[in-house]
Amino acid sequence: MTVEAQKETLGFQTEVKHLLHLMIHSLYSNKEIFLRELVSNASDAADKLRFEALSNDGLYEGDSELKIRIDFDEAKKTITITDNGIGMTRAEVQDHIGTIAKSGTKQFFERLTGDQAKDSELIGQFGVGFYSAFIVADKVTLTTRKAGVAEAVRWESAGEGDYTLETVEKANRGTEIVLHLKDGEEEFLNAWKIRSIIKKFSDHISLPIIMSREVDAETDDEGNETAAAHLEDETVNTASALWTKSKDEISDEDYNEFYKHVGHDFQDPLTHVHSKVEGTNEYTLLLYTPSRAPFDLWDRDSKHGVKLYIRKVFITDDAEQLMPRYLRFIRGVIDADSLPLNVSREILQQSKQISAIKTGAVKKVLGMLEDLAENQADKYQSFWEQFGNVIKEGPIEDAKNKDRIAKLLRFSSTHTNDKTQNVSLADYVSRMKEGQDKIYFVTADSFAAAKNSPHLEIFRKKGIEVLLLTDRIDEWLISSLTDFDDKHLQSIAKGELDLEQFDTEEDKQHQEELNKDFETVLSQMKDVLKDKVSDVRISHRLTDSPACLVTGVYDMSLNMERIMKEAGQAMNMMGMGGSKPTFEINPDHGLVKALKNEQDDSRFADISHILFDQAVLSEGGQLDDPSAFVHKLNGLLQGLLA
Numbered sequence: 001m002t003v004e005a006q007k008e009t010l011g012f013q014t015e016v017k018h019l020l021h022l023m024i025h026s027l028y029s030n031k032e033i034f035l036r037e038l039v040s041n042a043s044d045a046a047d048k049l050r051f052e053a054l055s056n057d058g059l060y061e062g063d064s065e066l067k068i069r070i071d072f073d074e075a076k077k078t079i080t081i082t083d084n085g086i087g088m089t090r091a092e093v094q095d096h097i098g099t100i101a102k103s104g105t106k107q108f109f110e111r112l113t114g115d116q117a118k119d120s121e122l123i124g125q126f127g128v129g130f131y132s133a134f135i136v137a138d139k140v141t142l143t144t145r146k147a148g149v150a151e152a153v154r155w156e157s158a159g160e161g162d163y164t165l166e167t168v169e170k171a172n173r174g175t176e177i178v179l180h181l182k183d184g185e186e187e188f189l190n191a192w193k194i195r196s197i198i199k200k201f202s203d204h205i206s207l208p209i210i211m212s213r214e215v216d217a218e219t220d221d222e223g224n225e226t227a228a229a230h231l232e233d234e235t236v237n238t239a240s241a242l243w244t245k246s247k248d249e250i251s252d253e254d255y256n257e258f259y260k261h262v263g264h265d266f267q268d269p270l271t272h273v274h275s276k277v278e279g280t281n282e283y284t285l286l287l288y289t290p291s292r293a294p295f296d297l298w299d300r301d302s303k304h305g306v307k308l309y310i311r312k313v314f315i316t317d318d319a320e321q322l323m324p325r326y327l328r329f330i331r332g333v334i335d336a337d338s339l340p341l342n343v344s345r346e347i348l349q350q351s352k353q354i355s356a357i358k359t360g361a362v363k364k365v366l367g368m369l370e371d372l373a374e375n376q377a378d379k380y381q382s383f384w385e386q387f388g389n390v391i392k393e394g395p396i397e398d399a400k401n402k403d404r405i406a407k408l409l410r411f412s413s414t415h416t417n418d419k420t421q422n423v424s425l426a427d428y429v430s431r432m433k434e435g436q437d438k439i440y441f442v443t444a445d446s447f448a449a450a451k452n453s454p455h456l457e458i459f460r461k462k463g464i465e466v467l468l469l470t471d472r473i474d475e476w477l478i479s480s481l482t483d484f485d486d487k488h489l490q491s492i493a494k495g496e497l498d499l500e501q502f503d504t505e506e507d508k509q510h511q512e513e514l515n516k517d518f519e520t521v522l523s524q525m526k527d528v529l530k531d532k533v534s535d536v537r538i539s540h541r542l543t544d545s546p547a548c549l550v551t552g553v554y555d556m557s558l559n560m561e562r563i564m565k566e567a568g569q570a571m572n573m574m575g576m577g578g579s580k581p582t583f584e585i586n587p588d589h590g591l592v593k594a595l596k597n598e599q600d601d602s603r604f605a606d607i608s609h610i611l612f613d614q615a616v617l618s619e620g621g622q623l624d625d626p627s628a629f630v631h632k633l634n635g636l637l638q639g640l641l642a
């Protein structure tokens with residue numbers, strides 16, 4: 001068949017140029033990873049072909065022995081990586097090589113700082129892939145033919161602004177990548193060097209990786225040649241699926257390198273779990289926790305990271321059914337023994353076996369995290385910093401495992417008064433005061449606002465610990481996590497506080513007197529603020545601040561209300577509007593005391609409004625009418641100075 005050679009020159013997407021530049025400059029000390037990345041892609045391509053061929057044997061084109069070849073040519077200064085995997089069509093080459101289609105790419109590049117050390121860390125989150133070829137090559141020629149398609153295409157680029165695409169002929173299916181090495185990279189034109197890189201990075205690849213080896217001529221005792229010098233193919237890797245080996249055959253290095261392959265990451269993982277589950281529904285899992293969040297962790301469309309295999313045949317790497325969303329950062333493989341090979345996506349979605357595997361896999365992952373928390377506190381802390389906010393979705397999404405997930409949670413607390421979230425609910429419970437039966441928390445939209453919340457005053461005075469919840473997700477978390485260890489989680493900004501048990505007789509008497517003492521102030525104030533509050537009462541929470549706002553036990557917290565407003569939710573539409581907070585005043589505060597003797601009604605009203613607005617502000621809230629606040633405050637200040 002003759003194909004007309006259509007050749008066109010196309011420009012790289014801006015992000016690709018950026019990525020190439022960054023890669024070439026920041027990965028220089030780690031050059032040899034290019035081989036790992038290209039071998040990893042070749043192996044994925046073989047996996048994809050094997051899967052497609054399950055339903056269409058013809059795709060093998062008579063060649064079902066999938067393998068990867070690595071050759072080099074000292075004279076031409078080239079290294080060639082060849083696979084007989086799925087290959088790519090012209091459109092696919094254009095989509096995959098030359099464009100980065102991953103969602104969130106743009107935002108990722110906006111985060112780059114120009115500081116090479118920092119950026120090269122970031123690039124790890126992104127994954128380097130094919131473009132790493134340009135770390136060592138100044139020209140790359142990729143020729144590929146998709147299985148079952150006649151037309152082949154050649155892509156070529158010097159890694160600068162553009163690339164060419166050309167229709168060519170290619171007998172064998174699959175992809176061949178020729179790296180034209182830069183001057184100075186000759187060290188890679190060496191069989192021993194390449195072999196040792198493969199051993200180090202790609203030994204776990206389950207396809208054979210083949211290199212030619214020179215075999216010397218053989219001579220007999222008299223020096224007559226009995227066999228001529230020749231080349232022999234040699235498999236340089238172990239070529240068995242890593243997860244099928246037993247643990248004691250696998251080194252930490254092997255585990256780490258395999259992670260980099262399946263996780264498309266170039267940093268070591270934090271921890272892993274490897275286990276074979278026996279029974280009627282047998283499966284093997286090898287799952288990892290990355291050490292760093294991928295750039296698209298918060299992207300709704302981000303891919304799930306667990307690959308499904310059935311008896312070593314790759315099925316899909318987008319198996320939502322295998323991990324719940326709150327564990328979407330987990331990477332690795334699950335290899336199911338007892339599923340039929342001819343599964344479709346639809347079957348997967350409904351499969352009882354898959355859902356049983358998911359249940360089991362989630363347990364293993366939780367076990368892995370529990371183990372990390374228990375035995376490697378530093379690592380767990382760094383895990384929490386990367387993924388804590390995702391784990392907090394757990395109790396909402398996975399009610400069955402709520403108790404286990406709750407134990408994994410970490411918070412800031414008044415015990416440490418530090419922003420670092422490192423207090424577990426169990427820590428809290430172990431420090432509860434005698435007679436205390438609730439776990440107290442306050443929510444706010446920043447650590448500073450939480451730490452300085454007026455609601456905390458009485459708790460600090462009585463020495464009762466309070467959790468400081470300042471992540472957005474916390475409001476949702478505590479709406480589904482209402483109890484831990486039979487103790488109710490109680491917001492200190494909601495309802496009456498039943499701290500009476502910690503009061504002395506004296507305290508109680510004092511409060512009765514106060515209520516009488518302030519009767520008129522309370523009713524007058526209630527009248528002034530009737531549009532804003534449902535009640536005004538003497539506070540048992542405050543020691544230093546003059547006033548604070550309290551919401552009803554079943555009402556939305558003020559912080560939640562703020563989040564909803566920001567998210568553009570119309571309050572009345574949600575049927576949640578109208579619940580006004582209670583206003584509490586501190587009878588020991590000078591300002592409040594002075595109000596008892598205030599004769600001027602309009603000044604009384606102004607001060608009441610100012611106290612109300614201050615209470616909103618001190619919890620990090622926003623005033624409905626800031627200029628009215630300023631106006632009233634200035635009026636009072638002027639009165640002082642006059």
Ligand code: ADP
Pocket residue numbers: 041042045083085086087088096097127128129130131175264
């Ligand atoms: P990643 O592997 O992280 O997706 P790459 O830049 O390495 O990113 O590759 C981009 C895409 O190009 C791959 O997802 C795959 O679709 C395609 N690709 C790369 N190498 C090959 C190959 N050897 N055979 C077939 N497709 C490939």
